[in-house]
Amino acid sequence: MNRPQNLAHVRAFAAAMQAKDRDGMLAEMTEDVVLNTPLAAEPVRGKAAIRPVVDALLATIDAFEIREILEGPTYAAAFFGAAAGPHRIDGADIWRLDADGLIREMSVLWRPLPEALAIRDRLFRAADAGTLPPAR
Numbered sequence: 001m002n003r004p005q006n007l008a009h010v011r012a013f014a015a016a017m018q019a020k021d022r023d024g025m026l027a028e029m030t031e032d033v034v035l036n037t038p039l040a041a042e043p044v045r046g047k048a049a050i051r052p053v054v055d056a057l058l059a060t061i062d063a064f065e066i067r068e069i070l071e072g073p074t075y076a077a078a079f080f081g082a083a084a085g086p087h088r089i090d091g092a093d094i095w096r097l098d099a100d101g102l103i104r105e106m107s108v109l110w111r112p113l114p115e116a117l118a119i120r121d122r123l124f125r126a127a128d129a130g131t132l133p134p135a136r
Helices: 008-019 022-027 047-060 113-126
Strands: 029-036 063-071 075-084 087-097 103-111
Touching: 008 022, 008 063, 008 075, 008 087, 008 103, 022 029, 022 047, 029 047, 047 113, 075 113, 087 113, 103 113
Parallel strands: 029 103
Antiparallel strands: 063 075, 075 087, 087 103
């Protein structure tokens, strides 16, 4: 039987995301964290590479609302809503944690597609040229 995960880092990450606190979000990730995002064709690897992605995200999203955090034997997940101007999305962050509960891999899912694309376009406009990997 698997032990329950330590969700302290997950809860701290979710609180930092709602507060739009980049440093607080990054503090809950391992240095070699992997981000699987709908905004890039390939995973973004490492905290340093993720920093500009988070900066652009926080500049674009007006508000995050964490709705629920779920826990399983290997993964944790958060279901959330987000708003950027007139656009609203539902999303899920799926996290694979290390032995200490830090986020070592994160997969981001957004829906509905038209709203996700509108937010993606706003995000790319907010990002400096070349700071995000190419979109699919």
